[in-house]
Amino acid sequence: MKAEACLFGGVAVFFAGSAALYAYWSHGDPSGTAALVVAFLMAALISFFCAMQYRRKGRRPQDRTDAEVADGAGPLEFFPAKSPWPVITAAGFTVTCTGVVYGLWLFLIGVGVLARGVVGMVFQYADRGGRQES
Template sequence: MRANVILFWLLAAFFAVAAVVYAIWTSVDDLDPGPEWVGIVAVSLAAVLSAFLAFYLGRVHASQGGPLPEDRLDANIDDGDPELGFFSPWSWWPIVLAGAAALAFLGLAIGFWISFIAIPLVLIGLVGWVYEYYRGNFAR
């Protein structure tokens, strides 16, 4: 994580210097007097974005209480294995929901009338996935 913070700070400094060089370079053009503002703003905003990312990652690194297992050389693979959640291996509802969402996006691309068919299927898939543990063999 610390290496990412350093890289983003270096990237922010590079884009800041590149914005200044670009502003000077486009200002001395003989054909078009004055700077080219779109490029200056774009490169400057790239510097600001890199600085934001570096600041955020630096704060996260400082608040996590030490290096992550992925950053230590003596860590095992199992040290960085967090609990990601519970996923049903037998559930068909994610497939139903993905198909209905694909049909909804197809309706946006081809014809809006397809979305009228897809929206109820999306709702059925979403409700089925949420409430699959309240009915049947796997009710809790």
């Protein structure tokens, strides 16, 4: 993940420089500057995530030249078999977007459903610890 962190870090630096130059040369055009700042933030977020994964887990077998194929074998991560929360989150997002068109009351209902879906996904396996469920 170190290579990916450096790659996206370079992309973030490019967008930061582009945003600064664009803001200066366009005399403060807010739309283009905002788009470049958002692009910088997205690249910086991915770079930060990759750097933290590298720091937490170390080098992957794909990053080492002396690695064997068997070094990459085994479970990579925990993936839940079934979960209702993605469907609830998608329904909440759909109702929220529909509420933008039809009214505040529907928007607020959608935000509530969306929030419940996101909280459910985040804390679904919070008590899992080191064990894996089937």
